[in-house]
Amino acid sequence: MKYEPTKLTKTKEIRTMTKSEEAVMYSEYHPKWSLIRRLILKRDKYCCAWCGAPQYAFIYRTGKNEDWEYAPEGHMVDEMHSFGYKVTKIILTIAHIDHNKDNNRFENLASLCQRCHLNHDRKQHAFNRKYGRNWKRNQTKLDL
Numbered sequence: 105m106k107y108e109p110t111k112l113t114k115t116k117e118i119r120t121m122t123k124s125e126e127a128v129m130y131s132e133y134h135p136k137w138s139l140i141r142r143l144i145l146k147r148d149k150y151c152c153a154w155c156g157a158p159q160y161a162f163i164y165r166t167g168k169n170e171d172w173e174y175a176p177e178g179h180m181v182d183e184m185h186s187f188g189y190k191v192t193k194i195i196l197t198i199a200h201i202d203h204n205k206d207n208n209r210f211e212n213l214a215s216l217c218q219r220c221h222l223n224h225d226r227k228q229h230a231f232n233r234k235y236g237r238n239w240k241r242n243q244t245k246l247d248l
């Protein structure tokens with residue numbers, strides 16, 4: 105029988121956004137977006153509007169749903185990880201509930217943690233497929 109090597113799947117090209125791509129991305133947002141963002145964070149008391157995780161808190165998830173607990177104080181992400189806990193630092197971002205970036209009415213905006221935002225935002229998934237899911241992280245790595 106003739107040996108056929110399995111075709112190697114092409115590894116995804118790691119790339120960062122060009123300046124013009126960034127411009128396109130930001131142009132989707134309201135010109136006063138940074139102010140709107142701050143107001144929404146304040147309204148939501150700097151907590152995820154859905155699961156309640158506070159901004160910049162170190163938490164770990166206790167189940168497949170949105171339950172979470174604070175990571176023990178003084179225990180770092182890597183240390184907890186070695187025991188099988190995935191500790192996340194909460195970074196709140198503003199989501200458009202109806203997925204329409206032109207609809208910046210306050211009731212259409214919500215501060216969401218990473219998990220809730222990903223669960224919500226299917227368009228973001230499409231974006232990730234297009235640009236690579238960690239393009240920001242890759243950019244940081246390349247800058248080192």
Ligand SMILES: [Zn+2]
Pocket residue numbers: 152153154155156157170216217218219220221
């Ligand atoms: Zn959340």
